[in-house]
Amino acid sequence: MSIPGTYVGDFAPYWHPVAYSHELTNRPLPARLLETDLVLWRTSAGVAATHRRCAHRGADLAAGEVTPEGVRCGFHGWTYGVDGRCVRVPSQPAAPISPKACIPAFKATERYGLIWVCLSPTPKAPLPEWPELEDGSVATVPLPRLDWDVSAGRLVEIILDVAHLGWVHRGTFGNPEVQEVPPYDVERLPEGGLRTRIVYPALAPSLEGAPPKVDRTTLTYDVTLPFAARLSFKPTLFYVHTVYAVASPISEDKMVGFYFSSYHPRLRNHFPELFVKSELAILEQDRRVLEGVRPKAHPVDFSSELHTRADRLPIEYRRALIALRTGQPVDGPAPE
Ligand code: FES
Ligand SMILES: [Fe+2]
CATH class of the missing domain: 2.102.10.10 (Rieske [2Fe-2S] iron-sulphur domain)
Structure with a gap:
């Protein structure tokens, strides 16, 4: 085994x-x-x-x-x-x-x-550290399991993919008017994790048929290897919430995703229902793209696909995951 x-x-x-x-x-x-x-x-x-x-x-x-x-x-x-x-x-x-x-x-x-x-008697790394979930300051709401026909690494990569927002998430929060991805930095954390912060001009839904408002939302990405990501949304017009996504590998080609969000307990009458409904619509957009990607297995090198500067965060994630598997640092195609 x-x-x-x-x-x-x-x-x-x-x-x-x-x-x-x-x-x-x-x-x-x-x-x-x-x-x-x-x-x-x-x-x-x-x-x-x-x-x-x-x-x-x-x-x-x-x-x-x-x-x-x-x-x-x-x-x-x-x-x-x-x-x-x-x-x-x-x-x-x-x-x-x-x-x-x-x-x-x-x-x-x-x-x-x-x-x-x-599955091993000696785990090589601890669980993700998400102390804010244990100090009583936030409540959480889970989604139903994401039983998708995709690999764990590919799920994490699409969560970290900045360039797909204006394409895949049209009609939810993605802004189709903004396709260029400005340069951004990726911080490598000591345990092999990654952190990035970007500001994204998301579309916030508006009431009574008015056009959606652009809301410059700060997105903070935080990855714990191998397959856990925390993504915090800090909009200017709405409340902060943080989603936690962990892909659980069933096989090299198949995962089940566990996905939940934290929110301020005072929002308990509104947030859970809103989150589940809107997030399932967003994730359905991801699922449709991702289940069509081949090969299903998450590549263990960079040679079979093409990469741009905008792909920096997924590239760094893939580098970290390959290093975790091989025990060797790996070069990536992204400019430093
Ligand atoms: S006790 Fe007989 S099959 Fe389990
Ligand atoms: Fe997405």
């Missing part, structure tokens, strides 16, 4: 979200990460993640039950603890349990309203 130099092996030692917290109730929940089928469940100490198939006859543990001892298979009642070891075989309760009666277990934790799993 974790062969270095393969897609799965390269990204196995990182934390990835596999579910929203609210999806994990008192039932086992199936999940899939990096070509691995998982079952998640809640314990008195937190959350657990193991392989989804029972070691006895391969039954689906996600169809079983959660007990104080662990997850119990619905076929013959074998029960597995958080370490994946079988602790109960009801058909022969007095016999010792074979050490072979175990399934792979993985590190799992819960933070920012997400369940995160690392």
Whole structure:
């Protein structure tokens, strides 16, 4: 499973979200990460993640039950603890349990309203640091999962893509009158992350059929490798909000996106509904473009595509991701 130099092996030692917290109730929940089928469940100490198939006859543990001892298979009642070891075989309760009666277990934790799993026992990096989500100053609202037929790297790249706004997002917030991208800087953060700030003349919807207003919106992009992006929108006419997007790789060609926004709690009667509606319209524009892009896999070099100065942030992201995979710094085509 974790062969270095393969897609799965390269990204196995990182934390990835596999579910929203609210999806994990008192039932086992199936999940899939990096070509691995998982079952998640809640314990008195937190959350657990193991392989989804029972070691006895391969039954689906996600169809079983959660007990104080662990997850119990619905076929013959074998029960597995958080370490994946079988602790109960009801058909022969007095016999010792074979050490072979175990399934792979993985590190799992819960933070920012997400369940995160690392398929390696030694994660190479911590979770993203988003302290503003934990100090009580903001509320959050999640979107339904983005179950898109695209790779994780390509989703992050389109979020970081400044030049597509006036094209892909016509009719939502993109400004078709402004296509030129002024030069901007990208700051490389010590842990390999990236940060950029630009001012974008977004179109803010206006009421009663009047033409939309141009609102010079400050966009602050903040990337945590491998697949997490925080994007803050600071308009002049409207309130600030920050979106958090994390692409969870199912395989090299497929991801599920977890996407939520923070907002000031005083806006609770308006913001969540507005956000979900408008953001789903914006993301649908991205999905239509991105699912048509080939190859689906996120390229691991720069030679098969063309690059401009406006692509600086996606280029820097791709450089950082290649460096993360290979352990070597990589040159990019962008002017420094
Ligand atoms: S298949 Fe799970 S207990 Fe038999
Ligand atoms: Fe977009």
